[in-house]
Amino acid sequence: MRVAFKTLGCRVNLFETDALASRFKANGYEIVGDGNEADVFVVNTCTVTNQSDQKCRQAIRQIRRNNPDALIAVTGCMVNNHKEDLLKSGVADYVIDNERKAAVFDIVNDHFRFGSADPEGYDRDLFSYQPAYDTFHTRSLIKVQDGCNNFCSYCIIPMVRGRSTSRPAKDIYQNIRDVVEHGFKEIVLTGVNMGRYNYEGTDFEKLVENILNLEGDFRVRVSSIEPDQFSDRFLQLFQHEKLAPHMHICLQSGSEDTLKRMHRFYTAAQFREMCQRIKQFRPDFNITTDIIVGFAGETDATFKESCDFAREIGFSHIHTFKYSVRTGTKAATMPDQVPEAVKTQRSEVMRTISLENKLRYFQMMQGRTQRMLIERVDAKGIARGYGENYLPIQVKGENLQHNTYINVRLGEIINVDNEDKMVFKGVII
Numbered sequence: 001m002r003v004a005f006k007t008l009g010c011r012v013n014l015f016e017t018d019a020l021a022s023r024f025k026a027n028g029y030e031i032v033g034d035g036n037e038a039d040v041f042v043v044n045t046c047t048v049t050n051q052s053d054q055k056c057r058q059a060i061r062q063i064r065r066n067n068p069d070a071l072i073a074v075t076g077c078m079v080n081n082h083k084e085d086l087l088k089s090g091v092a093d094y095v096i097d098n099e100r101k102a103a104v105f106d107i108v109n110d111h112f113r114f115g116s117a118d119p120e121g122y123d124r125d126l127f128s129y130q131p132a133y134d135t136f137h138t139r140s141l142i143k144v145q146d147g148c149n150n151f152c153s154y155c156i157i158p159m160v161r162g163r164s165t166s167r168p169a170k171d172i173y174q175n176i177r178d179v180v181e182h183g184f185k186e187i188v189l190t191g192v193n194m195g196r197y198n199y200e201g202t203d204f205e206k207l208v209e210n211i212l213n214l215e216g217d218f219r220v221r222v223s224s225i226e227p228d229q230f231s232d233r234f235l236q237l238f239q240h241e242k243l244a245p246h247m248h249i250c251l252q253s254g255s256e257d258t259l260k261r262m263h264r265f266y267t268a269a270q271f272r273e274m275c276q277r278i279k280q281f282r283p284d285f286n287i288t289t290d291i292i293v294g295f296a297g298e299t300d301a302t303f304k305e306s307c308d309f310a311r312e313i314g315f316s317h318i319h320t321f322k323y324s325v326r327t328g329t330k331a332a333t334m335p336d337q338v339p340e341a342v343k344t345q346r347s348e349v350m351r352t353i354s355l356e357n358k359l360r361y362f363q364m365m366q367g368r369t370q371r372m373l374i375e376r377v378d379a380k381g382i383a384r385g386y387g388e389n390y391l392p393i394q395v396k397g398e399n400l401q402h403n404t405y406i407n408v409r410l411g412e413i414i415n416v417d418n419e420d421k422m423v424f425k426g427v428i429i
Contacts, residue, residue: 001112003029004038006059009046011190011223013076015141016101017044019129023105026130034063040071040108043092044101045078047160049324053078064091073108075101080160098161099124127167131178138375138385138403139221140184144172144207145191150226152252153263153330154295154323161192166199169207173214180216185373185403187211188221195228205234212242217405219373219388224248224290227271235281246286246390248319249274254309255302258295261334268309275313284365286389288317293350294343295323296334303346310353316361317419318354320347355419362413362422365391372408372426374400384423395426 003024007017020042025031032038041063045056056078063072074086075096086095094107096119103122110117126146147162148155176187189208191197197204211220221244238245249271253259256268278285291306298306310318322343325332370387372395377383383400387393387408395408408426415421 001029001040002032002036002038003040003042003108004032004034004036005042005044006034006063007044008052008056008059009044009048009077010192011141011188012143012146012192013044013046015132015143015190016129017042018132018141019102020044020104022132023130024108026133027105027109037067038070040073041067042104042108043072043074043076045074045076047076047078047081047156049321049326051322051324053082060091071108071111073104075104077157077160081156094119099126102126102128126165127171131175131182133179133182138184138373139186139188140176140179141188141190141223142172142175142179143167143191144189145194145197148193149196150193150265151263153261153334154292154326156326156329157192159328164193164196166197169199169202169210172207173210176211176214176218177216180214180218183403185218185405186221187218188223190223193226194222194224195226205231205237208234208237208243212237212240218242219244219371221390222247224250226250227266227274229266229270230274230278232277232281235278238282238285244388244390245282245284246288246388247278248288248290251289251309251313251315252292253295253298253302254291254306255298256305258298258302258306261297261331262292262295263330268305272309272313284368284389286316286361286391287313288319288390289313289315290319290321291350292321292323293346294338294340296331296338297336298323298338298346303349307349307353310350311357314357314361315354316358318350318357320350320354322347351419355417358419358422359413359416362391362424365389366410366413366424368410369429370408370410370426372406374402374404374406377402392423393426394423395428397428 005017046052072092073094074092079097100122107117145166147164148158149164151158219242227249254268372387372393373385374383375385377400382396384394407429409429410424412425
């Protein structure tokens with residue numbers, strides 16, 4: 001039987017989809033693209049914004065239109081937020097909440113064995129995913145934590161993902177050993193709020209340190225993380241050859257006033273000091289971020305503060321979100337909501353700053369050496385992948401192979417007017 005997956009949202013969702021796909025394949029299913037005909041479609045949803053909800057609904061409806069006889073299983077955060085609506089719509093055969101997402105294969109398999117299945121009858125477990133050997137990515141995503149306790153005024157994630165829960169450390173180490181033995185060369189640690197990881201006295205810093213001491217030729221990348229006050233001990237870990245000098249640290253706003261109304265747990269001054277300390281340990285460290293524009297009460301002046309802060313820190317990429325009202329959050333009832341047209345205008349301004357920052361960072365890195373992990377090689381012999389600083393590189397050579405490391409010198413920067421496609425031409429050394 002053929003199964004297709006549609007994933008929307010964060011890296012945690014990507015990890016979970018990879019693990020689910022790997023289990024389906026191990027049990028004889030053929031994995032096909034979500035645009036192909038399939039017997040089963042698994043849709044892993046996101047609900048972080050209204051736009052996310054809309055994309056998920058459109059994706060589910062389109063799958064049903066194109067595949068009227070297929071079995072559709074919908075899971076993810078949108079289920080936890082809009083479960084009753086999804087059930088009433090009847091567009092999906094199974095609606096499975098986050099807590100039972102790991103049981104998607106069992107539910108689908110039992111459907112074909114017995115004619116039906118009741119998702120509510122399966123165990124709740126956030127971490128019982130098998131190692132993902134056959135994935136949609138060159139990198140292996142490793143989920144270490146789920147849930148969040150922060151309750152920022154704009155965010156619905158604690159309501160749909162629950163409180164912070166840490167995966168047992170020994171399970172994480174074994175998961176990494178398994179995928180490295182299987183051939184993966186890059187491990188990406190992911191979670192909803194990874195910095196709050198703590199399992200039986202092992203905090204996030206100790207977890208990363210222990211992972212770096214595991215045997216094997218692989219590197220470790222820390223994905224999106226909240227701006228906790230990283231200790232010098234943690235920052236020193238980035239001197240280790242296995243730990244990639246890049247973090248996506250979520251700022252959300254560079255305005256002190258806006259951060260207070262967002263109920264963030266740090267100030268802009270603290271964030272600035274943290275970035276300065278990181279750069280002291282690694283001047284070439286690549287810091288990327290998220291910024292929300294058009295938050296309730298954001299004025300032209302506070303938006304300018306956010307822009308000035310983004311330029312000052314020099315984030316090499318800014319994932320820009322237009323603020324989206326989420327029912328049930330404190331921000332939904334705040335006065336002075338910003339018009340959508342103003343949000344769109346501010347979003348374009350922030351994206352321009354992001355492009356300018358990226359070009360400056362790339363220019364600073366020209367002539368330097370990177371250890372590139374080849375992710376794909378085309379018919380012309382051009383290899384594409386990323387260096388340890390999460391810099392996109394393309395290089396041409398003979399006998400280049402997928403999923404191998406090569407050392408390259410960063411040369412010409414191409415597509416400088418398109419942030420999403422800006423890339424280095426590398427020279428093999």
